[in-house]
Structures are given as structure tokens and as C-alpha cells.
Amino acid sequence: MSSPGSPSSAEPYNPNVSNHALAAAAARRILQTTPQLTAAQMAVEHEKRQKFRRLVDPGITRPNPKDQALTSLKTLLAISDNLIREPENPKFQQFKPTNTVIKRDLVNPKGALEYAIELGFRPEVQDFQPYYRFHRRHTDDLQIGNTVLREYLVLELEKQERAALAKKNEKATIKAAEEKVKLAFMDDRRTRMQRDEMEKEQRAARALLASRQAAQQLPTPRSTTPEGSMPGSGHVLGLLTLELDEPPSYEHSPDRTE
Secondary structure, three states: OOOOOOHHHOOOOOOOOOHHHHHHHHHHHHHHHOOOOOHHHHHHHHHHHHHHHHHHOOOOOOOOOHHHHHHHHHHHHHHHHHHHHOOOOHHHOEEOOOOHHHHHHHHOOOOHHHHHHHHOEEEEEEOOEEEEEEOHHHHHHHHHHHHHHHHHHHHHHHHHHHHHHHHHHHHHHHHHHHHHHHHHHHHHHHHHHHHHHHHHHHHHHHHHHHHHHHHHHOOOOOOOOOOOOOOOOOOOHHHHHHHHHOOOOOOOOOOOOO
């Protein structure tokens, strides 16, 4: 008879079995060892989830400013996380409502303290000091409430990131549009300057051409001296005047009587 540790007692290794089949077999073993919830238990859990969701919204998010509501939800998540992680730690099993942080994040905001009570914390007095102490019979409520808080905060964080990205893209789009308008203005200004320069050169060229054409069309100036010689040409004006002053000769005048 072979011993339990002998090779004959071990299951033979089959190299033909795929990793997918091994993973499926492991999942089936986990399902067989994990207790399955009945339909009634699933209905109860669903109702508890819905109740916690209503305590978050509208219970906490509606009546409080957004920043304060998120701070309160994060404080509730931290309290439940600590208790789930270290359920035996006494300092995580209770909180004082007179504590500065607790008063600011749970007592003063509307709906936050009611959520802590739904998680399983109940008011008690110890040494004349008020406390909210966790009762272990509400462990399931603690788990469900913690899950609802985490789901809401994860979704809210994703929403804020999308909004920030959209705002960033909007700014980039506006900046790009402004840059485009600026470039278009500069191009238009450059085009107008070039057009004005061309028109100036064209006007100067037309003026030069017009002046040249006008110079070519002017008539040739005529000489003031007649082409034929005039009587008395070559005589000096002074000599002519002296000759005219002499009395005319009457020797051969027919009117004179001898």
C-alpha cells in the first residue's frame, strides 16, 4: 500500500490541459466552497443597497454644499474602511461626536450622522461622555454601506476628471480659435498692405506714363520771323526815320506851276 506522500497517490499531471481549463476548475471549486445567497437574501441585500444609496443621494448630497457633502462621504468611507480592516481595534469601533473633525464632517452636515447610524454605530454614554459605538451584529450593513460609499465616490471622481478634461479642452479650443483669428487678422493686414503698395506703384506708373504721353503730344513752337523777306529788311530803324524827316522833292510834281 502506498503512502499518502508517495508518487502513486498523487494525481498524474496532464500536460494537455490548458490554462483556461485549470482556471475554470479553480473557479468552480471557489463557487462550491462559497455559500450562495438565496433569492430572499439577495432581495434583502438589494433593498439595503438602495437604502444606503438614498441616504447618500438625496440624503447627504442635496441639502449640503457639494464640497461639504464629498468631505462627509470621504470621512464615512474612512471610518468604515478602518473598521473593516481592523475590526478588533477599539479606536476604530467608536467615535466621539464632540471631536472637531467628527463634528465638522458628520454632526453638522445634514444626513451624514444618519448614514453612520445605518452603518451600525449607536449612541452611548460612557463616563458622562457621548460616543457612537459600532455593534457587531451590523457587520453586513457596514460592508454594504462601505461599498455604496466607494462606488459613489469613484463615480464622482470620474465625473470631476471628465469635467476638468472638458474644461481644459474647451480652453484649448478657445485659445486655438483666438490664435486663428489673430493669424487671420495679421494675414488680412499683410494682404491689405501689399495691395496698398501695389496700388501706389500702379498710380506712380500711370502718372509717369501720362506725363510722357503729354510731353510727346505738345506742338512744335513756330518761328516769329516770316519766311519771305519783308520790305526794308536790312535797314536800320534810325536811318529810316531820318530819311522820312527830309522834305520831299517837288521838282517833278505835276501840281507845281512854273
